[in-house]
Amino acid sequence: MQILVTGGAGFIGSNFIKFILKKYPNYKIINLDALTYCGNLKNLSEVENNSNYEFVYGDICDKKLVNALVKKVDCVVNFAAHSHVDNSIKSPEPFIKTNIEGVFNLLEASKEHNIEKFLQISTDEVYGSIEKGSFDENSPLNPSSPYSASKAGADMLVLSYFKTFNLRTLITRCSNNYGPNQYPEKLIPLCILNILKNKNVTLYGNGLNIRNWIYVDDHVNALDKVLHKGKIGEIYNIASDNYKTNLEVIYLILDYMKKDKNFIEFIKDRPGHDMRYSVTCDKIKKLDWQPEITFEKGIKSTVEWYLRNFDNITDCKTC
Ligand SMILES: NC(=O)c1ccc[n+]([C@@H]2O[C@H](COP(=O)([O-])OP(=O)(O)OC[C@H]3O[C@@H](n4cnc5c(N)ncnc54)[C@H](O)[C@@H]3O)[C@@H](O)[C@H]2O)c1
Structure with missing residues (x-):
């Protein structure tokens, strides 16, 4: 399998790339990353000489580049995003650009090249705050910050490409991650x-x-399950206890x-x-996943x- 990972020099993306290259020695990964202030190639030093790994410096908002790269792969896994809520309050524009327009570019190219799977890495923040109980995948979206609103917008676009164009999409919504490379x-x-x-x-x-804090390895493990066993068109919440x-x-x-x-x-x-984020994980647990x-x-x-x-x-x- 050939995968285009976007935003792979960041925290979760870099952990995902290392995990996949180790677990699937036949897979090839192209990592497209704009190396913004939080992207760091040192996060990937242990795989930089792996012949199944290629780094491409560039922006998911660059239509031509995105199209040329999507053409080469079977799947797209999109981590690229502006991801810090505080920054989205100070300066929302880059969030709208990358998190919505960039996703639109990826979807358009994926539609054109009829790719096998498009996995959008979203967040539990799209549901907003919940005082008691937990949101499931059918709960309405109620984002509070420009960050979570931009991610919710992207989720809606992804779902529309599934419904309208039969693009084989998957969405995951994970809780707060922590671990190396953040x-x-x-x-x-x-x-x-x-x-x-x-x-x-x-x-x-x-x-x-x-x-709800989840160790990044548990998240990456869940993404592997969703990518390989997830039902096309579905959304999967991911969280720990x-x-x-x-x-x-x-x-x-x-x-x-x-x-x-x-x-x-x-x-x-x-x-x-x-005040509080909480999601149910019954659906992803049916894919034989649980946080460890x-x-x-x-x-x-x-x-x-x-x-x-x-x-x-x-x-x-x-x-
Ligand atoms: N960190 C969390 O707790 C968490 C939880 C749930 C979901 N997520 C989602 O997971 C994804 C990755 O989060 P993270 O914490 O690893 O973020 P991060 O900020 O560490 O990494 C983001 C990466 O995307 C790259 N990037 C940004 N804009 C780009 C663009 N226009 N084109 C190409 N690359 C670009 C950056 O250079 C960086 O390498 C995001 O989509 C985020 O919304 C994060």
Whole structure:
């Protein structure tokens, strides 16, 4: 199988590429990435000489390039996105461009070349906040930020290409990921790096917003199942059992790094800050998937990875 992975130099995409190349030695991957501030080829150093792997520098908004690459492959797996909510509040435009227009380009090329499968990596944030209970795949979309709205828009486009053009699409909506290679603008790596530099860890509001945390390997594993066993046209939620407030997450990291709570600084809440995300995963569990990594184990290996790689990690350019 030949796969075009877009956004593969980022956090989840790079973990996905390494996983697929290891598990399927006959698969070939082309990675198209624009190397924005959060894309990093060092995330892929262990596969850069693999003859089944090719990197192409470029933008999913570049129609000609996208068309030429999609022509060569059987499947498209789209990770490319602007993904940080805070940035989407400060400057929404790149989110609309990449997350919607870029997806449109990928869909058009996929339609033209009649590709076997189009997997769109979406997010649980498209459902918005839920105080109690969980959203399933049929729940209405109710995004709160320009980021989640752009992802919801992309999901709608993908579904329309399935219904109207019979494009063989799949969509996944995963909860918050953590693990190696995550750009340090996101809560967990930012917290670890700030502690290492003896800087404060800032938390929005009262720190009681709840997220479901999934280790990136569990997400990547789920994507493998969806790509190979998922029913065409369907949406699959992906999450773990690890519900934590942001404060609990920071306490665990401080505890693991043997630091006290004085490092925490509460700051004014961000506008439209969702209180709690939660999705059901009954559907993906029928594909013989379940999360394996407990939060305690995942955080330990994440902290250890950042300690080992501290010298190679660039400071957050957006914080
Ligand atoms: N991180 C999470 O917790 C999470 C959870 C659920 C879903 N997702 C989704 O998973 C995907 C990957 O997220 P991530 O955390 O790895 O993001 P990331 O920011 O680490 O990586 C995004 C990658 O996309 C590339 N990119 C951005 N714009 C591009 C463009 N126009 N053309 C080509 N490449 C471009 C970047 O250079 C980067 O390598 C996103 O679509 C995101 O919405 C993320």
